[in-house]
Amino acid sequence: MRKVAIVGGGPEEAIPDLRLFDEEVLWIGADRGAHVLLSQGIQPTEAVGDFDSVTNEEKSLIQEKAQHFEEHPSEKDETDLELALQKAYSYQPDVLYLFGVTGGRMDHGLINLQLLYPLEEKGIRGIVIDKGNWVELRKSGTHIVEYDDLYPNISFIPFTPEVKGITLEGFYYPLENQDVPWGSTLCISNKLISEKGTFSFNEGILLLVKSRDVNEVSM
Template sequence: MKALIVSGGNELNEDKLTSLYEQNDIIIAADSGVEQLLKINKLPDYLVGDLDSISEKSILYLKSKGVNTIVYPKEKNKSDTEIAIELILSKKPENITLVSATGSRLDHSLANIFLLKKLSDLNIDTQIIDNNNIIKLIRPEQIVLKDESFDYISIIPICLEGIVITLNGFHYNLIREHIEFGSSHGVSNELDKDEGHIIKHSGEGLLILSKD
């Protein structure tokens, strides 16, 4: 099963959001993320959060449509996005896509990005998509296909030991290269071939596909 979580960060391009909506089996809106879905005339399967960022008109409309709504207190120890993730985990998804999980609130953006580690430990393929980036946690081995939707490939270590990787098919190929935590050494690589091969030997890191 594939799941889409729509959070309350920067809005995703409407065509892209519509496409993702149609590609996924279950849709969860985290608080104000539901407003984006309403703009494209779509309803989530679930709405979760404290609902403090949703208009009363939208809440009444969603109730009239029978959307499953789970309301949490405003004072809680988890973000609405993490609550949405915990709900979807009970459905045993194989793939999760998070959108509008990044934005002007850097604290929320970082917290959501690091949720990728939690999901990776559960062997769930997860990605964060915004209008300029696709963010994933690097798996032990993976292929990156050349695609017009991104220009640059960056690898950012996220643990103290850094990451040791091999890259083939890239403009800057690497062989068992250690990128230390806090280094920008893995930023702004590009593909030279139709596909790039990444092998992670040790450590943890983010794979970010970006366009300007």
């Protein structure tokens, strides 16, 4: 299974310890994300962007340390994250982690969460991660979710106007064949009662959000 991770230029205080995810991962730094990787002792395979968010000294270090460095003009059609995604697709990943894409401007965070849909359409498991959250997108069917002590709270949020027939098994608050529309809090802040549980639904698309209080554990 090929795993690729992109680190964007979001607020560094929202980015977890990337070394926790370093095993067999190919790293791509988008603009300042490349500097974040180096600051955590990780060599980027790819560094791409206009690098207008780093100093000249930092850019020189990125250029020296990254295996592949690609600089683009600041006036361009694609964002730095889009350029990084194009690089990621060239490696044909099965799993794509996205760090440094939340925690700042809400418009950036919302559109970056929407990236999970085209990733799913390409057959790529997309995962957005920050210090407090782990977010994935799921289409209808039956799915397994495993306990993670870093992200113990589990919520299911409709991505489409309604998700029909949700059933939760192995959860503190079980559910059977319930419809959940936009705005419903029915599937917020649940927990597993064992190492894994299952959730299924008949129609729609939802976001699986595993989360924690960022003050609970240092990452």
